[in-house]
Amino acid sequence: MNAPSRKNHATTLLSALAAALLAGIVIPTGAADASKDVGKSWSGTWNNKKYGTSGPLTCTIVGEENGQWIAKFSGMALGKPISYNAIITHKEAGGRTTLSGTTKVDGGDYQWSGAITGTSFTGTYRASNGNNGDLRLQAAPAKK
DSSP states (O other): HHHHHHHHHHHHHHHHHHHHHOOOOOOOOOOOOOGGGGEEEEEEEEEEETHHHHHEEEEEEEEETTEEEEEEEEEEEEEEEEEEEEEEEEEEEEEEEEEEEEEEEETEEEEEEEETTTEEEEEEEEESSSSSEEEEEEEOOOOO
16 A cells, blocks of 8 residues: 555656756856757756655756756656656756756646756755755766
8 A cells, every 4th residue: 555655656756857957957157058958958967855766867858948048857756767858947047057946847836946966966856845955966078
């Protein structure tokens, strides 16, 4: 009886993580040509500290709208593939890009924040339902 509940929480967590937190993209916000960042990708892992679950995660920039980035997050949650899009608000400050936001997933209110320094993205999230955790991504090598 505990296993299905745990699966639902992990899937919900990853959904929120991807939909909101995963807004952590290594993106130079001052770029004059936003289209040059489309296709960039970062990979790593996410985890849920409440349930002790984790999995692989990849974030790819797929577009830009109104000064915000549109990103696709894909990975695995409890052995099942997941895929989500997220709108990312970002701010460049002192050689580092900071991110923050909120979202609602399966009735839970999620707050997240992140920072991008060099090729590393780190982020944390906390939800009204107790889900909390982080993600760690690294930029993929530039395509030639």
